[in-house]
Amino acid sequence: MQFGIFTVGDVTPDPTTGRAPTEHERIKAMVAIARKAEEVGLDVFASGEHHNPPFVPSSPTTMLGYIAARTERLILSTSTTLITTNDPVKIAEDFAMLQHLADGRVDLMLGRGNTGPVYPWFGQDIRQGINLAVENYALLHRLWREDVVDWEGRFRTPLQGFTSTPRPLDGVPPFVWHGSIRSPEIAEQAAYYGDGFFHNNIFWPADHTRRMVELYRARYAHYGHGTPEQAVVGLGGHVFMRRNSQDAVREFRPYFDNAPVYGHGPSLEEFSTQTPLTVGTPEQVIEKTLGFREYAGDYQRQLFLVDHAGLPLKTVLEQIDMLGEEVVPVLREEFAKGRPAGVPDAPTHAGLVAAAGAAGAAGSSAASGSSAASGAQEVTAV
Missing domain, CATH: 1.20.5 (Single alpha-helices involved in coiled-coils or other helix-helix interfaces)
Known part of the structure; x- marks a missing residue:
């Protein structure tokens, strides 16, 4: 099983000081987070893609290429790559290039994003979001597997005798996760191709996650890729830890209350009860994360959000230290117990x-x- 960090790359003022990092500081901090993740023995670093303030990761492959040159083992991924507003030809080229530069330590998560205005910014119609996701991935899938592609669709100009370069490393495309928190059509798409399904369940109660994952597993088997238990599943989570749970809650509360992703809504206590958010001790994070298996089954990848809402870099690096030293070793051991032999390893x-x-x-x-x-x-x- 793989464990790692994902970031949405927000530039948010620290509510305890009022100071916001510069874009330069935030970008450099994301690099430091990735390097710390490798240092403490985590497996994956994933960057989001956004094209609007207060977020900075508008070019994930540029950042991941830079990180690739400064790491040796870390798998580099996205969370997510916008399959709706990016040209699938450019995705094919960019990630194949990154694959070569990183010696294969690359995969990607495709998604539609959660920012409506991004569609017209890139010449698309949000009402076609699902159709764009389906058609664009159908083309991307072919571009990585066929040396010469003839293609015609609804949303881009036709291709005649087109070869995407460079070709995938060793003739094997990067592994694809299809990320969704609310759309059964995306779970269906992941199942159809036999790809991975990533449910970033930081916003959702367990019952919703269960339904989405079970749908994907059932359809994965329907399309003949294996048993439902052999489907490849990833989950998200958000954690903040201190040695004492009361200290963790007290320190994190102002960050939660002002978070651009989910602040100014339910209370910290309500959100922690209803979603995977865990604010407490490392032992509490272990207990809650192990509980994900009860409704998602044995799965392959667990990514944690630790740097959102203006947390200082020093604090974020402390969180990663605790994950690497105290949390993930226990999770690896416990998740391995009773894991059926037929469940595949992480890709x-x-x-x-x-x-x-x-x-x-x-x-x-x-x-x-x-x-x-x-x-x-x-x-x-x-």
């Missing part, structure tokens, strides 16, 4: 390359066997 480039090689070998053997059988039949007939 990695090396694993995808090995699977592609095995599939190719099996296909060659089947073809050879078919030819031999055909030959034998012909000889017998004679």
Whole structure:
């Protein structure tokens, strides 16, 4: 199972001091967060994509390429890449290039985003959001798997004899997660292609998450990719920790109350009761995170949000230290207990390359066997 950090990259004033970091400081802080994640033994760093204040990560592949040069083991991902407003040709090119630069330590999460105005900014209509997600990914999927593509659709100009360059590293595209918190159509899309489904459940109660994940698992099996238990699932979560739970609540409350993503709504206590948000001790984070398996089943990737709402970088790095030193080692051990043998490991480039090689070998053997059988039949007939 993979554990990591995701960031939405907000530039938010610290409510306890009134000071907001500059965009430069926030961008550099995100790099420091990624490097700290690798230092403490986490597996994944994922950056959001936004094109509006108060967020800065408008070019995730640029940032991830920079981080790739400064890390050795960390898987670099997104949370999310906007499949609706980005040209799928550019996504294919950018992530294949990043794949080469990072020696395969790359995957991506596709989503529609949660900012309505981004659609007209990039020449699209928000009323076509689902249709854009479906059509654009159908093209992206082909661009990574076919050397020459002829294509025509509703939302971009046709392609004739087009080859996306560079080609995916080792002939294997980056693994794709389809991220959604509310749209069953996206769970269906993930299942259809046999891709991963990431439910960023930081906003939602367990029953909603259960329904979305169960839908994806059932449809994954329906399309013949394996059993429901073999579907590839990722979850989000938001944590803030201190040694004493009362200290954690007292320190985090002003940040929660002013958070641009979910501040000025339900109280911290209400939100913590109804969603995966955990504000307390490392032991409380462990207990609540282990509970995710009760409604999502055995899953492959857990990402935590730790840097939202103006938290100082020093505080964020302390959170990552606690995750790496106290929380994740216990989670790895506990999640491994009782995990059925048929549940797949989290996707990695090396694993995808090995699977592609095995599939190719099996296909060659089947073809050879078919030819031999055909030959034998012909000889017998004679």
